[in-house]
Amino acid sequence: MQLKSQGTTPLISVSDLSWGIADKTILKSINLQLNAGQFIGLLGPNGAGKSSLLRCLYRYLKPQQGAVFLAGDNIWQISADEFAKNVAVVLQESPSQFNLSVFDVVSLGLTPHKTLFSATNADDKKRIYQAIEQVGLSHHTQQSFDSLSGGEKQRALIARSIVQQPKLLIMDEPTSHLDVKYQIQIMELAKSLDVTVLASFHDLNLAASVCDELLVIDEGQLITQGTPKEVLTEQLLSDVFGVCARVSAHPQSTSFDEFVPHITYYYGYNRQEHQDD
Protein backbone atom coordinates (compact mmCIF):
# COMPACT_ATOMS: atom_id res chain seq x y z
CA MET A 1 0.00 0.00 0.00
CA GLN A 2 1.08 3.53 -0.72
CA LEU A 3 1.73 5.92 2.07
CA LYS A 4 -0.79 8.69 1.73
CA SER A 5 0.06 10.34 5.01
CA GLN A 6 0.35 13.82 3.50
CA GLY A 7 -2.88 13.36 1.60
CA THR A 8 -1.11 13.58 -1.76
CA THR A 9 -1.02 10.88 -4.38
CA PRO A 10 2.45 10.46 -5.90
CA LEU A 11 2.62 11.65 -9.52
CA ILE A 12 3.93 8.29 -10.66
CA SER A 13 3.55 5.14 -8.69
CA VAL A 14 4.89 1.80 -9.89
CA SER A 15 3.79 -1.37 -8.19
CA ASP A 16 5.32 -4.79 -8.72
CA LEU A 17 6.24 -4.01 -12.34
CA SER A 18 7.77 -6.81 -14.41
CA TRP A 19 8.52 -6.90 -18.09
CA GLY A 20 10.60 -9.05 -20.43
CA ILE A 21 11.06 -10.34 -23.95
CA ALA A 22 10.45 -14.01 -24.70
CA ASP A 23 11.63 -15.85 -21.59
CA LYS A 24 14.14 -13.22 -20.52
CA THR A 25 12.97 -10.96 -17.70
CA ILE A 26 14.30 -7.42 -18.11
CA LEU A 27 12.49 -5.71 -15.23
CA LYS A 28 11.89 -7.61 -12.02
CA SER A 29 9.01 -6.53 -9.76
CA ILE A 30 9.89 -2.87 -9.40
CA ASN A 31 8.13 -0.71 -6.83
CA LEU A 32 8.67 3.03 -6.66
CA GLN A 33 6.99 6.38 -6.21
CA LEU A 34 7.88 9.71 -7.74
CA ASN A 35 6.58 12.95 -6.29
CA ALA A 36 5.63 16.00 -8.29
CA GLY A 37 7.93 18.99 -8.59
CA GLN A 38 11.20 17.14 -8.53
CA PHE A 39 14.02 16.51 -10.96
CA ILE A 40 14.62 12.79 -10.82
CA GLY A 41 17.58 10.99 -12.36
CA LEU A 42 17.59 7.33 -13.37
CA LEU A 43 21.00 5.67 -13.20
CA GLY A 44 22.27 2.21 -13.96
CA PRO A 45 24.94 0.44 -16.00
CA ASN A 46 24.35 -0.50 -19.65
CA GLY A 47 21.70 -3.19 -19.98
CA ALA A 48 20.31 -2.55 -16.49
CA GLY A 49 16.86 -1.87 -17.96
CA LYS A 50 16.77 1.95 -17.80
CA SER A 51 15.19 2.38 -21.22
CA SER A 52 12.76 -0.49 -20.65
CA LEU A 53 11.65 1.02 -17.34
CA LEU A 54 11.15 4.43 -18.94
CA ARG A 55 9.23 2.84 -21.83
CA CYS A 56 6.91 1.17 -19.33
CA LEU A 57 6.46 4.54 -17.62
CA TYR A 58 5.64 6.43 -20.81
CA ARG A 59 3.13 3.82 -21.92
CA TYR A 60 5.10 2.38 -24.82
CA LEU A 61 5.61 -1.06 -23.28
CA LYS A 62 2.79 -2.79 -21.49
CA PRO A 63 3.94 -4.42 -18.24
CA GLN A 64 3.50 -8.19 -18.06
CA GLN A 65 2.87 -7.95 -14.37
CA GLY A 66 2.08 -5.09 -12.03
CA ALA A 67 1.00 -1.62 -13.07
CA VAL A 68 2.03 2.00 -13.42
CA PHE A 69 -0.21 4.70 -11.98
CA LEU A 70 -0.26 8.33 -13.06
CA ALA A 71 -1.77 10.46 -10.29
CA GLY A 72 -3.67 7.39 -9.14
CA ASP A 73 -4.91 6.15 -12.54
CA ASN A 74 -3.58 3.02 -14.19
CA ILE A 75 -1.91 4.37 -17.36
CA TRP A 76 -3.32 1.55 -19.50
CA GLN A 77 -6.85 2.39 -18.42
CA ILE A 78 -6.70 5.96 -19.71
CA SER A 79 -6.60 6.78 -23.42
CA ALA A 80 -3.34 7.37 -25.26
CA ASP A 81 -4.38 10.97 -25.89
CA GLU A 82 -5.21 11.62 -22.26
CA PHE A 83 -1.87 10.16 -21.22
CA ALA A 84 0.01 12.28 -23.78
CA LYS A 85 -1.60 15.42 -22.33
CA ASN A 86 0.08 14.61 -19.01
CA VAL A 87 3.38 13.05 -19.99
CA ALA A 88 5.78 14.34 -22.64
CA VAL A 89 8.81 12.39 -23.79
CA VAL A 90 12.12 13.48 -25.29
CA LEU A 91 13.97 10.59 -26.87
CA GLN A 92 17.42 10.45 -28.37
CA GLU A 93 17.35 12.32 -31.64
CA SER A 94 15.57 10.49 -34.42
CA PRO A 95 16.98 11.02 -37.89
CA SER A 96 14.43 11.95 -40.50
CA GLN A 97 14.97 12.48 -44.20
CA PHE A 98 12.04 14.75 -44.69
CA ASN A 99 11.92 18.46 -44.65
CA LEU A 100 10.09 19.35 -41.42
CA SER A 101 10.78 22.86 -40.12
CA VAL A 102 11.59 23.53 -36.47
CA PHE A 103 8.20 25.22 -36.16
CA ASP A 104 6.45 22.08 -37.45
CA VAL A 105 8.32 19.79 -35.07
CA VAL A 106 7.53 22.02 -32.09
CA SER A 107 3.88 22.34 -33.09
CA LEU A 108 3.53 18.54 -32.94
CA GLY A 109 3.25 19.07 -29.19
CA LEU A 110 -0.32 20.19 -29.84
CA THR A 111 -1.31 16.78 -31.24
CA PRO A 112 -2.89 15.26 -28.12
CA HIS A 113 -4.71 18.52 -27.35
CA LYS A 114 -6.37 18.92 -30.74
CA THR A 115 -9.35 17.19 -32.28
CA LEU A 116 -9.03 16.00 -35.88
CA PHE A 117 -10.19 19.03 -37.82
CA SER A 118 -9.29 21.81 -35.38
CA ALA A 119 -6.94 24.44 -36.73
CA THR A 120 -3.82 25.80 -35.08
CA ASN A 121 -5.15 29.12 -33.77
CA ALA A 122 -3.39 32.33 -32.79
CA ASP A 123 -3.07 31.23 -29.14
CA ASP A 124 -1.43 27.97 -30.17
CA LYS A 125 0.97 29.81 -32.44
CA LYS A 126 1.89 32.15 -29.61
CA ARG A 127 2.64 29.18 -27.39
CA ILE A 128 4.75 27.58 -30.08
CA TYR A 129 6.80 30.73 -30.64
CA GLN A 130 7.20 31.20 -26.90
CA ALA A 131 8.46 27.63 -26.49
CA ILE A 132 10.93 28.10 -29.34
CA GLU A 133 12.17 31.29 -27.72
CA GLN A 134 12.45 29.60 -24.33
CA VAL A 135 14.89 27.03 -25.75
CA GLY A 136 16.77 29.74 -27.65
CA LEU A 137 16.00 28.66 -31.22
CA SER A 138 14.09 31.75 -32.35
CA HIS A 139 16.40 32.45 -35.27
CA HIS A 140 16.01 28.85 -36.52
CA THR A 141 12.19 28.73 -36.53
CA GLN A 142 11.74 28.19 -40.27
CA GLN A 143 14.94 26.20 -40.71
CA SER A 144 14.75 22.48 -41.47
CA PHE A 145 14.90 20.29 -38.35
CA ASP A 146 17.43 18.00 -40.05
CA SER A 147 19.90 20.83 -40.53
CA LEU A 148 20.17 21.49 -36.78
CA SER A 149 23.06 20.24 -34.66
CA GLY A 150 22.48 17.46 -32.12
CA GLY A 151 22.08 19.87 -29.21
CA GLU A 152 19.71 22.11 -31.15
CA LYS A 153 17.58 19.10 -32.12
CA GLN A 154 17.24 18.13 -28.47
CA ARG A 155 16.28 21.71 -27.62
CA ALA A 156 13.64 21.69 -30.38
CA LEU A 157 12.24 18.44 -28.94
CA ILE A 158 12.16 20.02 -25.48
CA ALA A 159 10.26 22.95 -26.99
CA ARG A 160 7.80 20.41 -28.41
CA SER A 161 7.27 18.97 -24.95
CA ILE A 162 6.75 22.49 -23.54
CA VAL A 163 3.93 22.97 -26.05
CA GLN A 164 2.52 19.62 -24.93
CA GLN A 165 2.04 21.16 -21.43
CA PRO A 166 2.71 17.97 -19.49
CA LYS A 167 2.87 17.35 -15.76
CA LEU A 168 5.80 15.00 -16.26
CA LEU A 169 8.66 15.16 -18.76
CA ILE A 170 10.51 11.89 -19.37
CA MET A 171 13.89 12.01 -21.10
CA ASP A 172 15.76 8.89 -22.19
CA GLU A 173 19.47 9.73 -22.26
CA PRO A 174 18.82 13.03 -23.97
CA THR A 175 22.45 14.09 -23.84
CA SER A 176 24.37 10.87 -24.37
CA HIS A 177 26.06 11.91 -27.61
CA LEU A 178 26.42 15.63 -26.96
CA ASP A 179 29.42 17.72 -25.97
CA VAL A 180 29.83 18.58 -22.31
CA LYS A 181 28.61 22.14 -22.83
CA TYR A 182 25.36 20.96 -24.39
CA GLN A 183 24.87 18.20 -21.81
CA ILE A 184 24.86 20.86 -19.10
CA GLN A 185 22.78 23.26 -21.23
CA ILE A 186 20.05 20.67 -22.01
CA MET A 187 19.78 19.52 -18.41
CA GLU A 188 19.67 23.04 -17.02
CA LEU A 189 17.03 23.91 -19.60
CA ALA A 190 14.94 20.92 -18.49
CA LYS A 191 15.40 21.94 -14.86
CA SER A 192 14.23 25.48 -15.59
CA LEU A 193 10.84 24.20 -16.81
CA ASP A 194 8.04 24.12 -14.33
CA VAL A 195 7.42 20.37 -14.59
CA THR A 196 8.49 17.18 -12.93
CA VAL A 197 11.35 15.64 -14.88
CA LEU A 198 12.49 12.03 -14.98
CA ALA A 199 15.66 11.55 -17.01
CA SER A 200 18.13 8.73 -17.45
CA PHE A 201 21.81 9.65 -17.28
CA HIS A 202 25.16 8.23 -18.25
CA ASP A 203 27.20 10.92 -16.58
CA LEU A 204 26.94 10.40 -12.81
CA ASN A 205 28.47 13.78 -11.93
CA LEU A 206 25.98 15.60 -14.14
CA ALA A 207 23.14 13.60 -12.53
CA ALA A 208 24.43 14.46 -9.06
CA SER A 209 24.51 18.16 -9.82
CA VAL A 210 21.08 18.59 -11.46
CA CYS A 211 18.87 15.99 -9.74
CA ASP A 212 16.90 16.33 -6.52
CA GLU A 213 16.49 12.60 -6.35
CA LEU A 214 18.18 9.59 -7.92
CA LEU A 215 16.99 6.09 -8.74
CA VAL A 216 19.53 3.36 -9.34
CA ILE A 217 18.63 0.14 -11.11
CA ASP A 218 20.78 -2.85 -11.89
CA GLU A 219 19.84 -6.12 -13.62
CA GLY A 220 16.22 -5.03 -13.76
CA GLN A 221 15.89 -4.35 -10.05
CA LEU A 222 15.59 -1.12 -8.15
CA ILE A 223 18.70 -0.86 -5.99
CA THR A 224 18.12 2.39 -4.18
CA GLN A 225 16.29 5.70 -4.29
CA GLY A 226 17.25 8.94 -2.51
CA THR A 227 19.07 12.25 -2.74
CA PRO A 228 22.34 12.30 -4.71
CA LYS A 229 24.26 12.50 -1.45
CA GLU A 230 22.53 9.41 -0.05
CA VAL A 231 22.75 7.39 -3.24
CA LEU A 232 26.17 8.09 -4.73
CA THR A 233 28.44 6.38 -2.25
CA GLU A 234 31.80 4.76 -2.94
CA GLN A 235 30.25 1.40 -1.99
CA LEU A 236 27.43 1.75 -4.57
CA LEU A 237 29.80 2.87 -7.31
CA SER A 238 31.82 -0.26 -6.73
CA ASP A 239 28.84 -2.66 -6.35
CA VAL A 240 26.65 -1.43 -9.20
CA PHE A 241 28.97 0.30 -11.65
CA GLY A 242 32.10 -1.75 -10.93
CA VAL A 243 34.42 1.23 -10.60
CA CYS A 244 36.77 2.37 -7.92
CA ALA A 245 36.10 6.01 -7.07
CA ARG A 246 36.28 8.62 -4.35
CA VAL A 247 33.25 10.76 -3.56
CA SER A 248 33.89 14.28 -2.34
CA ALA A 249 31.91 17.51 -2.10
CA HIS A 250 31.67 19.44 -5.32
CA PRO A 251 33.51 22.79 -5.04
CA GLN A 252 30.24 24.64 -5.75
CA SER A 253 28.43 23.01 -2.80
CA THR A 254 27.12 25.59 -0.34
CA SER A 255 27.28 23.71 2.94
CA PHE A 256 28.65 20.37 4.05
CA ASP A 257 25.22 19.07 5.12
CA GLU A 258 23.73 19.53 1.67
CA PHE A 259 26.75 18.96 -0.47
CA VAL A 260 26.59 17.88 -4.09
CA PRO A 261 28.64 14.73 -4.44
CA HIS A 262 31.47 14.78 -6.91
CA ILE A 263 32.97 11.55 -8.15
CA THR A 264 36.65 11.15 -8.93
CA TYR A 265 37.42 7.89 -10.68
CA TYR A 266 40.59 5.89 -10.16
CA TYR A 267 42.16 4.17 -13.11
CA GLY A 268 44.33 1.13 -13.60
CA TYR A 269 43.16 -0.73 -10.48
CA ASN A 270 42.33 -3.86 -12.47
CA ARG A 271 45.97 -4.12 -13.47
CA GLN A 272 47.04 -3.58 -9.87
CA GLU A 273 44.81 -6.43 -8.64
CA HIS A 274 46.48 -8.75 -11.11
CA GLN A 275 49.91 -7.74 -9.88
CA ASP A 276 48.89 -8.44 -6.28
CA ASP A 277 47.88 -12.02 -7.12
Add this chain to the structure above:
Amino acid sequence: MTDRVRFSLCVCVALVSCFLALSFGAASTSMSDVLHSLISQGSDEFIQRIILQLRMPRMILAFLAGAGLALAGLILQTVTRNPLADPYLFGISSGASFGVVCFISLTGVSFGFSMSIAAFLGSLLSMFLLIGIAGRRHVGQVEAMLLAGVALSFLFSALTSLLLYFSDPQAITAILFWTMGSFSRAEWGTLWIPLTVIIACMTLMIAFRRQLNAMLLGDESAATLGIHAQRFRILMLLLSSLITAVLVAMCGGVGFVGLMIPHIVRYFTSQGSSHNLLMTSLVGGTFMVWVDVLCRTLLTNQELPVGVITAAIGSVFFLSLLYFRKQRR
Protein backbone atom coordinates in the same frame (compact mmCIF):
# COMPACT_ATOMS: atom_id res chain seq x y z
CA MET B 1 8.26 33.67 -50.41
CA THR B 2 5.78 32.56 -47.79
CA ASP B 3 3.81 29.35 -48.00
CA ARG B 4 0.63 31.25 -48.70
CA VAL B 5 2.15 32.94 -51.75
CA ARG B 6 3.51 29.64 -53.04
CA PHE B 7 0.14 28.03 -52.55
CA SER B 8 -1.72 30.79 -54.40
CA LEU B 9 0.80 30.49 -57.20
CA CYS B 10 0.11 26.75 -57.44
CA VAL B 11 -3.64 27.36 -57.62
CA CYS B 12 -3.21 29.93 -60.40
CA VAL B 13 -0.85 27.75 -62.41
CA ALA B 14 -3.21 24.78 -62.05
CA LEU B 15 -6.22 26.76 -63.23
CA VAL B 16 -4.40 28.32 -66.18
CA SER B 17 -2.93 24.93 -67.13
CA CYS B 18 -6.32 23.26 -67.16
CA PHE B 19 -7.68 26.03 -69.35
CA LEU B 20 -4.75 25.94 -71.78
CA ALA B 21 -4.79 22.13 -71.93
CA LEU B 22 -8.32 22.23 -73.34
CA SER B 23 -7.11 24.11 -76.41
CA PHE B 24 -4.51 21.50 -77.42
CA GLY B 25 -5.39 18.42 -79.41
CA ALA B 26 -5.76 16.78 -82.78
CA ALA B 27 -8.46 19.19 -83.92
CA SER B 28 -7.12 22.73 -83.93
CA THR B 29 -8.98 24.96 -81.51
CA SER B 30 -8.11 28.39 -80.19
CA MET B 31 -8.31 29.83 -76.68
CA SER B 32 -11.40 31.75 -77.62
CA ASP B 33 -13.05 28.51 -78.79
CA VAL B 34 -12.38 27.07 -75.35
CA LEU B 35 -13.71 30.15 -73.63
CA HIS B 36 -16.84 30.23 -75.80
CA SER B 37 -17.46 26.52 -75.27
CA LEU B 38 -17.15 26.88 -71.52
CA ILE B 39 -19.66 29.71 -71.33
CA SER B 40 -21.59 28.00 -74.18
CA GLN B 41 -22.11 31.05 -76.29
CA GLY B 42 -21.58 31.63 -79.97
CA SER B 43 -19.34 28.71 -80.68
CA ASP B 44 -19.32 25.98 -83.23
CA GLU B 45 -21.34 23.02 -81.92
CA PHE B 46 -18.80 20.54 -83.24
CA ILE B 47 -15.92 22.27 -81.48
CA GLN B 48 -17.94 22.61 -78.33
CA ARG B 49 -18.59 18.86 -78.38
CA ILE B 50 -14.87 18.13 -78.77
CA ILE B 51 -13.99 20.36 -75.88
CA LEU B 52 -16.76 19.48 -73.46
CA GLN B 53 -17.29 15.79 -74.24
CA LEU B 54 -13.79 14.63 -75.19
CA ARG B 55 -11.11 16.92 -73.84
CA MET B 56 -12.71 18.08 -70.62
CA PRO B 57 -13.35 14.65 -68.99
CA ARG B 58 -9.93 13.56 -70.15
CA MET B 59 -8.27 16.62 -68.68
CA ILE B 60 -10.12 16.13 -65.40
CA LEU B 61 -9.16 12.46 -65.22
CA ALA B 62 -5.54 13.38 -65.89
CA PHE B 63 -5.65 16.01 -63.14
CA LEU B 64 -7.26 13.58 -60.69
CA ALA B 65 -4.75 10.85 -61.52
CA GLY B 66 -1.81 13.19 -60.96
CA ALA B 67 -3.26 14.59 -57.74
CA GLY B 68 -4.29 11.18 -56.40
CA LEU B 69 -1.02 9.40 -57.14
CA ALA B 70 0.99 12.27 -55.66
CA LEU B 71 -1.10 12.13 -52.48
CA ALA B 72 -0.78 8.34 -52.27
CA GLY B 73 2.99 8.69 -52.64
CA LEU B 74 3.12 11.38 -49.97
CA ILE B 75 1.17 9.19 -47.53
CA LEU B 76 3.35 6.16 -48.12
CA GLN B 77 6.64 8.07 -47.91
CA THR B 78 5.48 9.61 -44.66
CA VAL B 79 4.22 6.54 -42.82
CA THR B 80 7.11 4.34 -43.92
CA ARG B 81 9.67 7.16 -43.51
CA ASN B 82 11.16 5.88 -46.74
CA PRO B 83 11.91 8.36 -49.53
CA LEU B 84 11.64 5.59 -52.14
CA ALA B 85 8.14 4.53 -51.21
CA ASP B 86 5.49 5.03 -53.87
CA PRO B 87 2.19 3.34 -54.71
CA TYR B 88 3.89 1.01 -57.19
CA LEU B 89 6.49 -0.27 -54.76
CA PHE B 90 3.80 -2.05 -52.76
CA GLY B 91 2.66 -4.35 -55.54
CA ILE B 92 -0.63 -2.58 -56.10
CA SER B 93 -0.01 -1.97 -59.78
CA SER B 94 1.35 -5.44 -60.48
CA GLY B 95 -1.73 -6.80 -58.74
CA ALA B 96 -3.83 -4.75 -61.15
CA SER B 97 -1.90 -6.00 -64.18
CA PHE B 98 -2.41 -9.53 -62.93
CA GLY B 99 -6.15 -8.90 -62.65
CA VAL B 100 -6.29 -7.58 -66.21
CA VAL B 101 -4.28 -10.49 -67.64
CA CYS B 102 -6.46 -13.00 -65.82
CA PHE B 103 -9.54 -11.29 -67.19
CA ILE B 104 -8.27 -11.21 -70.78
CA SER B 105 -7.06 -14.80 -70.76
CA LEU B 106 -10.26 -16.07 -69.17
CA THR B 107 -12.77 -14.13 -71.26
CA GLY B 108 -10.84 -13.09 -74.36
CA VAL B 109 -12.30 -9.60 -74.00
CA SER B 110 -9.69 -6.85 -74.00
CA PHE B 111 -11.68 -3.64 -73.67
CA GLY B 112 -14.41 -1.97 -71.66
CA PHE B 113 -15.31 -1.16 -68.11
CA SER B 114 -15.12 -4.77 -66.93
CA MET B 115 -11.37 -4.66 -67.50
CA SER B 116 -11.15 -1.79 -65.01
CA ILE B 117 -13.06 -3.88 -62.51
CA ALA B 118 -10.66 -6.77 -63.03
CA ALA B 119 -7.74 -4.39 -62.45
CA PHE B 120 -9.37 -3.03 -59.31
CA LEU B 121 -9.95 -6.55 -57.95
CA GLY B 122 -6.31 -7.43 -58.69
CA SER B 123 -5.11 -4.38 -56.72
CA LEU B 124 -7.40 -5.21 -53.84
CA LEU B 125 -6.05 -8.75 -53.71
CA SER B 126 -2.50 -7.47 -53.52
CA MET B 127 -3.44 -4.84 -50.93
CA PHE B 128 -5.14 -7.34 -48.62
CA LEU B 129 -2.24 -9.77 -48.92
CA LEU B 130 0.14 -6.95 -47.95
CA ILE B 131 -1.95 -5.83 -44.98
CA GLY B 132 -2.49 -9.44 -43.93
CA ILE B 133 1.25 -10.04 -43.85
CA ALA B 134 2.56 -6.74 -42.49
CA GLY B 135 -0.44 -5.65 -40.45
CA ARG B 136 0.04 -8.23 -37.73
CA ARG B 137 3.59 -7.17 -36.99
CA HIS B 138 4.13 -4.76 -34.16
CA VAL B 139 7.90 -4.56 -34.20
CA GLY B 140 9.59 -3.76 -37.49
CA GLN B 141 6.31 -3.16 -39.27
CA VAL B 142 7.82 -0.72 -41.76
CA GLU B 143 10.49 -3.17 -42.88
CA ALA B 144 7.95 -6.00 -43.15
CA MET B 145 5.68 -3.76 -45.20
CA LEU B 146 8.39 -2.67 -47.65
CA LEU B 147 9.83 -6.15 -48.12
CA ALA B 148 6.41 -7.80 -48.43
CA GLY B 149 5.40 -5.14 -50.96
CA VAL B 150 8.44 -5.75 -53.13
CA ALA B 151 8.01 -9.54 -52.87
CA LEU B 152 4.31 -9.32 -53.77
CA SER B 153 5.15 -7.11 -56.70
CA PHE B 154 7.58 -9.72 -58.04
CA LEU B 155 5.14 -12.54 -57.38
CA PHE B 156 2.36 -10.87 -59.37
CA SER B 157 4.76 -9.93 -62.19
CA ALA B 158 5.84 -13.56 -62.42
CA LEU B 159 2.24 -14.78 -62.54
CA THR B 160 1.42 -12.13 -65.15
CA SER B 161 4.37 -13.17 -67.32
CA LEU B 162 3.40 -16.80 -66.99
CA LEU B 163 -0.16 -16.11 -68.15
CA LEU B 164 1.12 -13.88 -70.97
CA TYR B 165 3.45 -16.63 -72.12
CA PHE B 166 0.44 -18.80 -72.84
CA SER B 167 -1.72 -16.00 -74.28
CA ASP B 168 -2.17 -14.97 -77.90
CA PRO B 169 -0.30 -11.92 -79.29
CA GLN B 170 -3.45 -9.80 -79.30
CA ALA B 171 -3.84 -10.14 -75.54
CA ILE B 172 -0.16 -9.27 -75.11
CA THR B 173 -0.62 -6.04 -77.09
CA ALA B 174 -3.66 -5.14 -75.03
CA ILE B 175 -1.79 -5.72 -71.78
CA LEU B 176 1.26 -3.79 -72.93
CA PHE B 177 -0.85 -0.82 -73.90
CA TRP B 178 -2.74 -1.02 -70.65
CA THR B 179 0.35 -1.16 -68.40
CA MET B 180 1.75 1.98 -70.02
CA GLY B 181 -1.30 3.98 -69.10
CA SER B 182 -3.72 6.18 -70.98
CA PHE B 183 -6.44 8.68 -70.28
CA SER B 184 -8.32 7.91 -73.48
CA ARG B 185 -11.03 5.98 -71.65
CA ALA B 186 -12.14 9.07 -69.73
CA GLU B 187 -15.85 9.88 -69.84
CA TRP B 188 -18.16 12.02 -67.73
CA GLY B 189 -20.10 8.99 -66.46
CA THR B 190 -17.25 7.44 -64.46
CA LEU B 191 -15.33 10.50 -63.29
CA TRP B 192 -17.21 10.62 -60.01
CA ILE B 193 -15.46 7.44 -58.81
CA PRO B 194 -11.88 8.78 -58.59
CA LEU B 195 -13.22 12.20 -57.57
CA THR B 196 -15.08 10.76 -54.57
CA VAL B 197 -12.20 8.56 -53.47
CA ILE B 198 -9.64 11.36 -53.74
CA ILE B 199 -11.78 13.92 -51.94
CA ALA B 200 -12.53 11.42 -49.17
CA CYS B 201 -8.86 10.54 -48.76
CA MET B 202 -7.81 14.16 -48.82
CA THR B 203 -10.33 15.04 -46.12
CA LEU B 204 -8.98 12.25 -43.94
CA MET B 205 -5.40 13.34 -44.58
CA ILE B 206 -6.17 16.90 -43.60
CA ALA B 207 -7.89 15.63 -40.46
CA PHE B 208 -4.87 13.48 -39.59
CA ARG B 209 -2.19 15.95 -40.72
CA ARG B 210 -0.64 16.27 -37.25
CA GLN B 211 -0.50 12.51 -36.87
CA LEU B 212 1.12 12.17 -40.30
CA ASN B 213 3.83 14.65 -39.36
CA ALA B 214 4.38 12.94 -36.04
CA MET B 215 5.05 9.66 -37.86
CA LEU B 216 8.09 11.26 -39.49
CA LEU B 217 9.92 11.35 -36.16
CA GLY B 218 9.50 7.62 -35.59
CA ASP B 219 6.92 5.22 -34.16
CA GLU B 220 8.01 5.59 -30.56
CA SER B 221 7.97 9.37 -30.75
CA ALA B 222 4.52 9.25 -32.36
CA ALA B 223 3.28 6.93 -29.62
CA THR B 224 4.34 9.46 -26.96
CA LEU B 225 2.06 11.98 -28.68
CA GLY B 226 -0.92 9.67 -28.21
CA ILE B 227 -0.89 8.02 -31.65
CA HIS B 228 -1.42 4.30 -32.25
CA ALA B 229 1.41 4.17 -34.78
CA GLN B 230 0.83 0.67 -36.21
CA ARG B 231 -2.91 1.04 -36.53
CA PHE B 232 -2.52 4.48 -38.08
CA ARG B 233 -0.02 3.18 -40.63
CA ILE B 234 -2.42 0.43 -41.75
CA LEU B 235 -5.22 2.95 -42.13
CA MET B 236 -3.00 5.18 -44.27
CA LEU B 237 -1.82 2.22 -46.34
CA LEU B 238 -5.45 1.35 -46.95
CA LEU B 239 -6.22 4.90 -48.08
CA SER B 240 -3.33 5.14 -50.50
CA SER B 241 -4.01 1.67 -51.87
CA LEU B 242 -7.60 2.60 -52.51
CA ILE B 243 -6.61 5.74 -54.44
CA THR B 244 -4.04 3.80 -56.45
CA ALA B 245 -6.35 0.88 -57.16
CA VAL B 246 -9.09 3.16 -58.49
CA LEU B 247 -6.67 5.16 -60.63
CA VAL B 248 -4.80 2.14 -61.96
CA ALA B 249 -8.13 0.58 -62.89
CA MET B 250 -9.15 3.68 -64.84
CA CYS B 251 -5.89 4.83 -66.45
CA GLY B 252 -3.56 1.85 -66.28
CA GLY B 253 -0.03 2.06 -65.00
CA VAL B 254 1.20 5.63 -64.60
CA GLY B 255 4.42 5.34 -62.68
CA PHE B 256 6.82 7.81 -61.12
CA VAL B 257 4.35 10.57 -60.27
CA GLY B 258 3.70 9.23 -56.78
CA LEU B 259 7.41 8.98 -56.10
CA MET B 260 8.51 12.26 -57.60
CA ILE B 261 5.91 14.96 -56.92
CA PRO B 262 6.04 14.79 -53.10
CA HIS B 263 9.83 15.21 -53.23
CA ILE B 264 9.61 18.16 -55.60
CA VAL B 265 7.09 19.91 -53.38
CA ARG B 266 9.26 19.15 -50.34
CA TYR B 267 12.10 21.13 -51.89
CA PHE B 268 9.99 24.25 -51.77
CA THR B 269 7.94 23.93 -48.60
CA SER B 270 8.13 22.18 -45.25
CA GLN B 271 6.14 18.97 -45.25
CA GLY B 272 4.59 19.95 -41.94
CA SER B 273 2.92 23.09 -43.24
CA SER B 274 -0.80 22.78 -43.79
CA HIS B 275 -0.44 23.87 -47.42
CA ASN B 276 1.88 21.01 -48.27
CA LEU B 277 -0.88 18.44 -48.80
CA LEU B 278 -2.91 20.67 -51.10
CA MET B 279 0.19 21.82 -52.94
CA THR B 280 1.29 18.23 -53.54
CA SER B 281 -2.04 17.36 -55.11
CA LEU B 282 -2.15 20.56 -57.18
CA VAL B 283 1.39 20.11 -58.52
CA GLY B 284 0.68 16.43 -59.26
CA GLY B 285 -2.51 17.30 -61.10
CA THR B 286 -0.95 20.13 -63.11
CA PHE B 287 2.01 17.95 -64.06
CA MET B 288 -0.27 15.21 -65.31
CA VAL B 289 -2.45 17.60 -67.32
CA TRP B 290 0.64 18.74 -69.25
CA VAL B 291 1.87 15.18 -69.67
CA ASP B 292 -1.46 14.32 -71.24
CA VAL B 293 -1.18 17.34 -73.56
CA LEU B 294 2.21 16.04 -74.70
CA CYS B 295 0.78 12.56 -75.20
CA ARG B 296 -1.90 13.92 -77.46
CA THR B 297 0.19 16.37 -79.46
CA LEU B 298 3.77 15.10 -79.77
CA LEU B 299 2.93 12.78 -82.66
CA THR B 300 0.29 13.68 -85.20
CA ASN B 301 -2.63 11.26 -85.42
CA GLN B 302 -1.11 9.08 -82.76
CA GLU B 303 -1.10 8.98 -78.99
CA LEU B 304 1.90 8.24 -76.83
CA PRO B 305 1.39 6.20 -73.65
CA VAL B 306 1.23 8.37 -70.52
CA GLY B 307 3.58 6.16 -68.51
CA VAL B 308 6.40 6.68 -71.00
CA ILE B 309 6.17 10.47 -70.80
CA THR B 310 5.84 10.69 -67.00
CA ALA B 311 8.85 8.47 -66.53
CA ALA B 312 10.92 10.29 -69.15
CA ILE B 313 10.15 13.87 -68.12
CA GLY B 314 9.91 12.99 -64.48
CA SER B 315 13.24 11.29 -64.16
CA VAL B 316 15.14 13.99 -66.05
CA PHE B 317 13.52 16.74 -64.00
CA PHE B 318 14.08 14.86 -60.77
CA LEU B 319 17.71 14.10 -61.54
CA SER B 320 18.42 17.73 -62.32
CA LEU B 321 16.76 18.79 -59.06
CA LEU B 322 18.94 16.33 -57.16
CA TYR B 323 22.02 17.58 -58.98
CA PHE B 324 21.43 21.27 -58.40
CA ARG B 325 20.42 20.74 -54.80
CA LYS B 326 23.73 19.05 -54.11
CA GLN B 327 25.57 22.00 -55.66
CA ARG B 328 23.76 24.51 -53.51
CA ARG B 329 24.59 22.96 -50.16
